Amino acid sequence: MARFIHSILLATSLLSSPSQSRILFPYERRQLTREYVASLPEEDAQLFAFGDQFETLAVNATDKRCRYGPQDGKWPSDKAWQKLAKQLSTTDALIKTTPQASVCYGTTKNEAKCQELTKNWNNSYTHIDDPTEVLSPIYQGLTCQPPAIYDSGNCTLGGYPSYVIKAADVLDIQLGINFARNDGVRLVVKNTGHDFAGKSVGAGSLSIWTHGLKDIQIFDNYVDESGYRGPAVKAGAGVQDFDLYKAVNDKGLVVVGGAGQTVGAMGGYIQGGGHSPLSSIYGMAADQALGFEIVTPTGEFLSANSTSNPDLFWALRGGGGGTFGVVTSVAVKAFKDMPVTAVSWLLDSATIGKDKFWAASQAFVDRASSNADNGTYSYLIMAPSANGKDYTFIMQAFLAPNKTAKETTAILSPYFSRLTALNIPFSPNMTEYKGFYPAWQAHFPLEAQSDVQTAYGSRLFPRSNFDSETGRNITFNVLRQTLEAGQSIIAFNLGPTLARGGNPDNAVNPAWRNAVLHAIAGRRWDVKASVADILAARKSFTNGTMQKWRDVTPGSGSYLNEADRLEPNWQQSFWGDKYARLLQIKKEWDPKDVFWAVNAVGSEGWTVESVDGLPDENGKLCKVNTTSSAATADAPMLQAF
Numbered sequence: 001m002a003r004f005i006h007s008i009l010l011a012t013s014l015l016s017s018p019s020q021s022r023i024l025f026p027y028e029r030r031q032l033t034r035e036y037v038a039s040l041p042e043e044d045a046q047l048f049a050f051g052d053q054f055e056t057l058a059v060n061a062t063d064k065r066c067r068y069g070p071q072d073g074k075w076p077s078d079k080a081w082q083k084l085a086k087q088l089s090t091t092d093a094l095i096k097t098t099p100q101a102s103v104c105y106g107t108t109k110n111e112a113k114c115q116e117l118t119k120n121w122n123n124s125y126t127h128i129d130d131p132t133e134v135l136s137p138i139y140q141g142l143t144c145q146p147p148a149i150y151d152s153g154n155c156t157l158g159g160y161p162s163y164v165i166k167a168a169d170v171l172d173i174q175l176g177i178n179f180a181r182n183d184g185v186r187l188v189v190k191n192t193g194h195d196f197a198g199k200s201v202g203a204g205s206l207s208i209w210t211h212g213l214k215d216i217q218i219f220d221n222y223v224d225e226s227g228y229r230g231p232a233v234k235a236g237a238g239v240q241d242f243d244l245y246k247a248v249n250d251k252g253l254v255v256v257g258g259a260g261q262t263v264g265a266m267g268g269y270i271q272g273g274g275h276s277p278l279s280s281i282y283g284m285a286a287d288q289a290l291g292f293e294i295v296t297p298t299g300e301f302l303s304a305n306s307t308s309n310p311d312l313f314w315a316l317r318g319g320g321g322g323t324f325g326v327v328t329s330v331a332v333k334a335f336k337d338m339p340v341t342a343v344s345w346l347l348d349s350a351t352i353g354k355d356k357f358w359a360a361s362q363a364f365v366d367r368a369s370s371n372a373d374n375g376t377y378s379y380l381i382m383a384p385s386a387n388g389k390d391y392t393f394i395m396q397a398f399l400a401p402n403k404t405a406k407e408t409t410a411i412l413s414p415y416f417s418r419l420t421a422l423n424i425p426f427s428p429n430m431t432e433y434k435g436f437y438p439a440w441q442a443h444f445p446l447e448a449q450s451d452v453q454t455a456y457g458s459r460l461f462p463r464s465n466f467d468s469e470t471g472r473n474i475t476f477n478v479l480r481q482t483l484e485a486g487q488s489i490i491a492f493n494l495g496p497t498l499a500r501g502g503n504p505d506n507a508v509n510p511a512w513r514n515a516v517l518h519a520i521a522g523r524r525w526d527v528k529a530s531v532a533d534i535l536a537a538r539k540s541f542t543n544g545t546m547q548k549w550r551d552v553t554p555g556s557g558s559y560l561n562e563a564d565r566l567e568p569n570w571q572q573s574f575w576g577d578k579y580a581r582l583l584q585i586k587k588e589w590d591p592k593d594v595f596w597a598v599n600a601v602g603s604e605g606w607t608v609e610s611v612d613g614l615p616d617e618n619g620k621l622c623k624v625n626t627t628s629s630a631a632t633a634d635a636p637m638l639q640a641f
């Protein structure tokens, strides 16, 4: 089969002068070319042509009201899919979706396999390493879960994609984008599937799965035309936190990555901003980006950095995944490793009583600005106990980068003194680590699969909320009310101010720059709840609980990567005054909305017409009917807060 595989240079030969030429991984050198497309028979060329190639052949499928689904006459024929499969890098790169839990249903039922799968279902790797599963299954539509977890009745594809390209190179990605665009098929991108809102799945879609792009290259002295000179790492789109931290640790370096072990560091994480255990000293992950390699909506493969396509470079640093193209690798700054002290502790109202519990919890939250200003990060959970009568405060990790145990004790001493004054017994577990990697390994356990009956939402609490005693009381009281209403809170205390990120101008939500607390709440419903009951629960969460959070943080926002799918006024909430420019960049680079994800930049014109009536990916992607959409599509932002 004819293929345009360019010669593969050894990575080491590129080390000498990084800013002189484009640095590509071997898999980024295997590309689709216009000449190759032109050499194909016309019928095949139509399938794979670049967006701007062959005016006369242009297929206007993307102008239709809905993306085609497998039931539609214009859905690509089996022959067309076979042609796609044949062009891809490996013979098994095109995967026709079979949900894992199909072994639990109907004619494909296999009791032993189903039991084995059920046993492993809570293990996040069951989903991360699968081409189509995601960690927030409610947004797939729960159409094929193991019955012991959720009885799906039948196993259907629901919001899973129809086909997946297991991408091994840029060529695969270009072919996938061109094929989907030219044929009116919905396109989605899955990396790890961590997305909170279901952005990495979609019914009737062709999914590009970037998980296998794991190359990593470390530079001792990267020279960037923007002025940066120093250590850096270029990592493939499929690299996860555990891959990245290990690789740089071996060289005595650290990078700004996520807390979660398996988060896709160069996928949705960094493109959505990326908060980190190191954010209070270095800023957001997106602030560290030096350059992206990306396949755009037209199928073009190019660089976005400070000198090449700077508008796209700006947008990719905080504008969100699945919106501007498929990123194939990112180069980011790295830093010298440093000692890290980590502390964990637990308080339980069953032991100390409720009054002391609330006072002690507030004593910690009240210190959010001071902790962040000392460069620390913490990850804590406040939750009602299983019996609903008590509450726990779990400090999973109070992380003090570049601080000794003694310095960390000094930072925590006002809080510890307060606990002592309240006569609360406590035994913090403090450990001093030689470097970041062992501290991170010890304090961040593997994430579990999300359940099938919870929605999440979040809010960025600005520093100003903690300036006065009145403000601190008001802030803590809304958190307390949330817990008293039976909902759990996961909170991060950090301060990724602009100064810490080196003052870059990028698309990161400006609300992050004033924030010292990022809190997530979860609202559960009964696993057998009806559609009406789920919608009611979600309404009382989004417009009740979360509205109270918004009311005490006027003008702030929410972190798009860990947000409510039903977030109101999401353009302002996720991007504030950056939205207008983002929308303009989206329109320039993707006027036909080849890339679409819920609540992504420029997503206003389309909606998933879900078949179950719930907000999920189980339905066709269609244009919003104009009568109701005109206002939103044309003036998408800035209802006054």
Ligand SMILES: Cc1cc2nc3c(=O)[nH]c(=O)nc-3n(C[C@H](O)[C@H](O)[C@H](O)COP(=O)(O)OP(=O)(O)OC[C@H]3O[C@@H](n4cnc5c(N)ncnc54)[C@H](O)[C@@H]3O)c2cc1C
Pocket (backbone or CB within 6 Å): 135, 188, 189, 190, 191, 192, 193, 194, 195, 196, 199, 200, 210, 237, 257, 258, 259, 260, 262, 263, 264, 265, 266, 267, 268, 269, 270, 271, 272, 273, 274, 275, 276, 320, 321, 322, 323, 325, 326, 327, 328, 447, 448, 561, 562, 597
């Ligand atoms: C357990 C857990 C822990 C987390 N911890 C943190 C944390 O510490 N800090 C933090 O900031 N966030 C954290 N998150 C949130 C995380 O940042 C988001 O879920 C993020 O979207 C993950 O990106 P991904 O690529 O791994 O996931 P995916 O779900 O695969 O992708 C997310 C979005 O990005 C798009 N995308 C993925 N790869 C690409 C690509 N190469 N090019 C273009 N678009 C792409 C997808 O289409 C999708 O829209 C956590 C989430 C979970 C579930």
Ligand SMILES: *[C@@H]1O[C@H](CO)[C@@H](O)[C@H](O)[C@H]1NC(C)=O
Pocket (backbone or CB within 6 Å): 018, 019, 020, 021, 022, 023, 224, 225, 226, 290, 291, 303, 304, 305, 306, 307, 308
């Ligand atoms: C930006 O990308 C171009 C094209 O790939 C490359 O030549 C240039 O060196 C890059 N610039 C920086 C600052 O890395």
Ligand SMILES: *[C@@H]1O[C@H](CO)[C@@H](O)[C@H](O)[C@H]1NC(C)=O
Pocket (backbone or CB within 6 Å): 056, 057, 058, 059, 060
């Ligand atoms: C595509 O649309 C353009 C105008 O938008 C039209 O001129 C052209 O004929 C269309 N092509 C096809 C193949 O329908």
Ligand SMILES: *[C@@H]1O[C@H](CO)[C@@H](O)[C@H](O)[C@H]1NC(C)=O
Pocket (backbone or CB within 6 Å): 118, 119, 121, 122, 148, 448
């Ligand atoms: C998965 O975990 C949840 C909560 O952690 C638990 O309720 C459930 O029973 C677990 N399911 C299985 C099959 O282990």
Ligand SMILES: *[C@@H]1O[C@H](CO)[C@@H](O)[C@H](O)[C@H]1NC(C)=O
Pocket (backbone or CB within 6 Å): 152, 153, 154
């Ligand atoms: C399963 O699917 C069949 C055929 O689509 C349908 O008749 C039946 O009602 C479904 N069963 C359940 C429990 O959803």
Ligand SMILES: *[C@@H]1O[C@H](CO)[C@@H](O)[C@H](O)[C@H]1NC(C)=O
Pocket (backbone or CB within 6 Å): 281, 338, 402
């Ligand atoms: C770490 O601490 C040392 C000594 O206090 C200081 O010189 C250095 O600048 C700190 N590094 C960072 C990244 O804050």
Ligand SMILES: *[C@@H]1O[C@H](CO)[C@@H](O)[C@H](O)[C@H]1NC(C)=O
Pocket (backbone or CB within 6 Å): 369, 370, 371, 373, 374, 410, 411, 412, 413, 414
């Ligand atoms: C660091 O912590 C100490 C003790 O909690 C506090 O007094 C001090 O104000 C903090 N430093 C900053 C810069 O906020």
Ligand SMILES: *[C@@H]1O[C@H](CO)[C@@H](O)[C@H](O)[C@H]1NC(C)=O
Pocket (backbone or CB within 6 Å): 429, 430, 431, 442, 443
């Ligand atoms: C303290 O924390 C460390 C790191 O998580 C752990 O190995 C150790 O067992 C903990 N000690 C106690 C007493 O909990």
Ligand SMILES: *[C@@H]1O[C@H](CO)[C@@H](O)[C@H](O)[C@H]1NC(C)=O
Pocket (backbone or CB within 6 Å): 469, 470, 473
């Ligand atoms: C804040 O709340 C505490 C008790 O929780 C109360 O004693 C104090 O008076 C309150 N302060 C203000 C300014 O409201």
Ligand SMILES: *[C@@H]1O[C@H](CO)[C@@H](O)[C@H](O)[C@H]1NC(C)=O
Pocket (backbone or CB within 6 Å): 538, 539, 540, 542, 543, 566, 568
């Ligand atoms: C919240 O209220 C607004 C305005 O009344 C409404 O448009 C929206 O649908 C509600 N959200 C939910 C989740 O019910």
Ligand SMILES: *[C@@H]1O[C@H](CO)[C@@H](O)[C@H](O)[C@H]1NC(C)=O
Pocket (backbone or CB within 6 Å): 609, 625
């Ligand atoms: C939009 O209009 C089409 C008919 O043009 C209709 O089939 C569809 O149900 C409508 N969608 C919504 C969400 O009202």
